[in-house]
Amino acid sequence: MELRHLITFRTIIDVGGFKKAAEQLGYAQSSITAHIKELEKELGYPLFDRLGKKVVLTQTGERFLPYALDIIRLYTESKEVIRQTDQPSGDLTIGVSESLLIYWLPNIITAFMHQYPEVHLTVKPIDYEDLADQLKQNEIDVALLVETNSWLSSELKIHKLTDEKLVLVHPPKKETTNMLVTEYTCSWRPIIEEYLTYHSQPTENKLELPSIEAIKKCVLLGLGKSMLPQFVVKEEIDQGKLHYEKTKFEDSIAIYAAHHKDKWVSANINALLELLP
Template sequence: MELRHLMTFKTIIDAGGFKKAADELGYAQSSITAHIKELEQELGYPLFDRLGKSIALTQAGRRFLPYALDMINLYSKSKEVMKEANEPSGELKIGASESLMVYWLPSVIMDFMKHYPKVELRIKTIDYDNLSNQLKKGDIDAAVLVETSSWKSKELTIQKIRDEKLSMIQSPHKTNHFASDTMLVTEYSCSWRPIMEYYLKKEGRTSVPRIELPSVEAIKKCVLCGLGRSMLPHFSVKDEIDKGELKAIKTDLEETPIAIYTAFHKDKWVSVNLEAFLNVLHNHKEV
């Protein structure tokens, strides 16, 4: 079983077709087709259903996929082991939630690059609904994210960096009745959205108007303009509260309902690059 055949198989799935895979790998489309035919002959089962211009994995293809990924990852790991020196160098891909990417990670990245300038750091957005797959496929080596304080995962190795609190905020200036009763919210996949919904339900305010916005920064700007209230991680609004630009409203939420975590796949080999990054993160846990 040749590695190039496995790589072709994976790329077809990631790219969404034989032609796109050929373009990405720099092969002729006939070569891509030949790779898959040889792999199918070796396995004794078809891996793809060809449905006109579209393709889909067969049942055998779905069964084979995790093993193909394991073999590809093992090959990559063996190369890293042979190349890797004591000094971290080369690529490191970190997935990060938007709030941390904007309000906490910049100082971590600055510290990391100061100590490990030979590492090519790539920060990518987390797909919360597909995080395990992102880590399994190697799209990212590890994730830094905000989750509930009791978060657990069977597929991931997770480490809590520090507990965090949520702050209910509003403009310090007088607002009209609509604005004082309107909640500016994140999308449902956000880890603290259910906590906010539970709080509103407990307060008997499930029918309050909601405006859903795509980012923490957009929500903050709208609160600053007096468009409504919101509930956000305290680290993302601390500076504005300290300056009096935002007003924190007392709630009866538990003190630390959320936390900052690192996560990587349970089968992931922790390279010296990743180990160095995790160490820097933990050194910043009190910052």
């Protein structure tokens, strides 16, 4: 069983087809097909069903996938261990929630790149609903995210970095009956729903928007009020562009770093964790 065959297998799943996998890996499409045929011959079962232009995993493919991912992960980690030095180097992929990526992380990235120039840093969005899988499958090495103050996960090693405030903001001197809310996948959406259960008025409208930045811009334009992390709106509050009200939910969120509990913590990951506030 060759590693390149396993990488081809994983890439087909990641990109959704043999042709796209060939483009990504720099092989001819016939080579991709040959890799899978050799792997299927060795295993004795088909890994994919070819349904026209679409390929889907067979039951055997589904069962084999986690083992293939583990082999690839262990190979990658073994190479990192062998070439490991005191100075962090090589690849590091960070998954970050939208609010942190825009308002919290840029200065940290700048400091990290200045301090560790040999690290090739990649930043990706996190999928809140599939975060454990993103980390387990090595799509990202570390996740940085906003979660509730009581957040726990049996699959992840969690580092609470700092407590944050969730503030109710509205435009100054403007009456508004609209409540602008995040998508349901957002970690603090349940807190907003709890607030609305006890404080909403019959005349209030609830408007769901797809991004934190969109919500803030709409509040600044006077289209409604919203509950957002304080670090997102601190500048506008300090400048008097937004006002905020105290609620019992203020101390309900925090900023976390997380990695999979079985993840080997490399020098790169340690360097990042030590730099975080």
